[in-house]
Amino acid sequence: MLFRRGDREKRGFSPIYLAILSAIIIIILMITGFMEINRTRRGFYLLLQREAVVLIQHFEKNIREALDFIQRLEEKAGTPLLTPSDSGFYYGLEESAGEYLVEAAIYVDQLEGEKPLASSDLQSLTEQYSITSIEILDPKGNLVKGWPAPPPPLRHEPLLRDLIEGKRSVVIDLFGKPVTGENRWFSVAIWRRAIPGMVVLHLTGEQMRGLFRQFAIQRAISDIGLREGILYISVLDRQLNVLAHTDPAAYGRKEDDDFLKTALHSPEPVSRLIVSSREIETYEVVKSFSLNGSPGGLIRIGYSPREIHPILRQIRKNVVLSILFFLILGISAVVLIGANQNRHLKKMKEMEDRVQLAERLSSLGHLAAGVAHEIRNPLNAMGMGLQRLKREFLPRDEAKREEYLAFTELILKEIRRVNEIVEQFLSLSRPFHLEQKPGRLDKLLKNLIVLFQEEASSQRITLQEAIDSNLPLIKMDEERLTQVFINIMKNGIQAMEHGGTLRVETHLLKDRIQVAISDSGPGIAPDQLEKIFNYYYTTKEKGVGLGLPIAHRIIEAHGGQLDVESRVGSGTKVTVTLPI
Numbered sequence: 130m131l132f133r134r135g136d137r138e139k140r141g142f143s144p145i146y147l148a149i150l151s152a153i154i155i156i157i158l159m160i161t162g163f164m165e166i167n168r169t170r171r172g173f174y175l176l177l178q179r180e181a182v183v184l185i186q187h188f189e190k191n192i193r194e195a196l197d198f199i200q201r202l203e204e205k206a207g208t209p210l211l212t213p214s215d216s217g218f219y220y221g222l223e224e225s226a227g228e229y230l231v232e233a234a235i236y237v238d239q240l241e242g243e244k245p246l247a248s249s250d251l252q253s254l255t256e257q258y259s260i261t262s263i264e265i266l267d268p269k270g271n272l273v274k275g276w277p278a279p280p281p282p283l284r285h286e287p288l289l290r291d292l293i294e295g296k297r298s299v300v301i302d303l304f305g306k307p308v309t310g311e312n313r314w315f316s317v318a319i320w321r322r323a324i325p326g327m328v329v330l331h332l333t334g335e336q337m338r339g340l341f342r343q344f345a346i347q348r349a350i351s352d353i354g355l356r357e358g359i360l361y362i363s364v365l366d367r368q369l370n371v372l373a374h375t376d377p378a379a380y381g382r383k384e385d386d387d388f389l390k391t392a393l394h395s396p397e398p399v400s401r402l403i404v405s406s407r408e409i410e411t412y413e414v415v416k417s418f419s420l421n422g423s424p425g426g427l428i429r430i431g432y433s434p435r436e437i438h439p440i441l442r443q444i445r446k447n448v449v450l451s452i453l454f455f456l457i458l459g460i461s462a463v464v465l466i467g468a469n470q471n472r473h474l475k476k477m478k479e480m481e482d483r484v485q486l487a488e489r490l491s492s493l494g495h496l497a498a499g500v501a502h503e504i505r506n507p508l509n510a511m512g513m514g515l516q517r518l519k520r521e522f523l524p525r526d527e528a529k530r531e532e533y534l535a536f537t538e539l540i541l542k543e544i545r546r547v548n549e550i551v552e553q554f555l556s557l558s559r560p561f562h563l564e565q566k567p568g569r570l571d572k573l574l575k576n577l578i579v580l581f582q583e584e585a586s587s588q589r590i591t592l593q594e595a596i597d598s599n600l601p602l603i604k605m606d607e608e609r610l611t612q613v614f615i616n617i618m619k620n621g622i623q624a625m626e627h628g629g630t631l632r633v634e635t636h637l638l639k640d641r642i643q644v645a646i647s648d649s650g651p652g653i654a655p656d657q658l659e660k661i662f663n664y665y666y667t668t669k670e671k672g673v674g675l676g677l678p679i680a681h682r683i684i685e686a687h688g689g690q691l692d693v694e695s696r697v698g699s700g701t702k703v704t705v706t707l708p709i
Contacts, residue, residue: 147460
């Protein structure tokens with residue numbers, strides 16, 4: 130038995146639960162996706178860190194070898210006797226130092242050509258290039274300006290002769306000279322480009338050794354070409370001064386960074402993600418290195434995470450698609466579970482309603498059985514007495530006789546009505562003994578259409594029928610089913626006091642036949658719809674409230690189902706489903 134309020138069914142699984150479960154699934158999937166993306170990002174950074182550690186170990190080995198070589202040079206008082214394996218490295222350092230000092234001299238010439246340099250400017254340039262003095266000479270070799278003043282006492286004639294005579298434009302006095310010992314001087318001179326004259330740079334043996342260390346370390350980090358994704362490699366000393374850098378402009382800069390200070394004392398490599406003011410990301414790996422058992426400085430490698438971003442975007446896309454897939458899958462599962470739960474709850478509710486209705490009808494039947502026997506005897510006595518009065522005690526006066534007969538007939542009619550009510554009560558108390566046999570439901574319904582045609586026409590009610598003439602035979606108690614459909618059709622006709630339409634239609638289902646009887650009456654209010662199967666409940670002035678409960682018992686006895694749907698203002702539809 131299914132109760133409906135309008136077209137809304139009572140549900141046991143609220144949509145709120147579905148929304149809550151869906152929200153929980155979404156949150157779990159989003160958290161899982163976020164954790165997966167972060168795990169992948171950390172994995173990429175860990176791979177970069179491992180690569181950086183391998184490179185740093187290689188650089189650290191090269192730096193140690195280079196500094197050991199410089200130390201061996203410093204320990205020799207005279208011109209070093211180099212092995213074939215060391216000679217190439219040593220000459221490479223001399224060439225790098227020569228190129229460096231020539232470029233410095235050219236830069237000084239360029240600045241002097243743009244604007245005459247003051248002593249303070251020359252002093253800044255000597256500090257920048259780690260040299261002792263700068264001299265600007267005229268074409269004959271006379272000093273025009275320089276720093277410091279006076280310049281170091283050096284003999285210029287052998288150095289400048291080729292420049293003054295125009296044989297060469299550059300003279301380098303660096304090669305083949307020992308870098309240790311007292312009063313060791315190294316010089317570079319160039320012929321000026323724009324103005325006739327010369328620029329001469331001087332540096333001491335200690336400064337030359339410093340250049341050798343610088344270029345040795347620079348070569349140590351430059352012997353491996355930068356692969357795509359590495360932004361820079363840098364070497365810092367213990368005071369965080371830049372000893373070498375893949376960007377020459379960074380040489381000599383002093384870093385002031387708490388992170389680097391902490392990394393200097395950490396035995397393990399450390400890393401960080403740097404975001405510049407222009408939103409450029411750099412992933413930096415830093416590791417300290419030692420020389421002769423004491424801290425030597427830091428090696429820094431900076432990576433660009435840009436090559437990670439496309440992979441992370443693809444992973445995010447995959448995660449989002451996975452979230453959507455599992456979300457749809459999860460919500461579908463929840464919906465199916467909810468629908469299945471609703472179906473079971475609906476069946477349980479129907480069973481409970483049937484049990485409750487059976488209990489009510491049973492209690493009513495027991496009550497009726499006890500009361501009916503006490504009422505029927507007095508009713509029979511009253512009926513026989515009235516019939517005798519009607520027959521033997523007629524008034525002699527003709528006018529009073531008609532009134533007397535009408536009055537006694539009215540009383541007899543009411544007694545018969547009371548007797549019918551008692552019979553209905555008794556039918557509830559007795560178990561149904563159906564006399565089922567194969568029969569045609571379509572024939573039974575068409576006979577009822579003919580039976581109610583006159584009554585319907587008198588009340589301006591149109592009878593419509595859509596009855597399939599090829600319905601299969603069913604086992605039925607024709608008398609009982611006739612009682613059911615008469616009760617239902619009569620209720621529909623009585624509901625349409627001002628005319629309307631009563632429609633009877635049949636539908637053949639897989640293993641059942643469905644009969645739908647609908648009226649266009651005012652409908653039943655939602656608060657009354659649930660009470661229509663309660664005994665004694667009726668909306669009719671002279672009704673008893675037993676028609677639908679009895680009809681329900683008859684349909685259940687046939688193994689069928691009785692459903693009632695109604696909407697106020699749209700009429701009522703009663704559906705009877707019977708098994709084939």
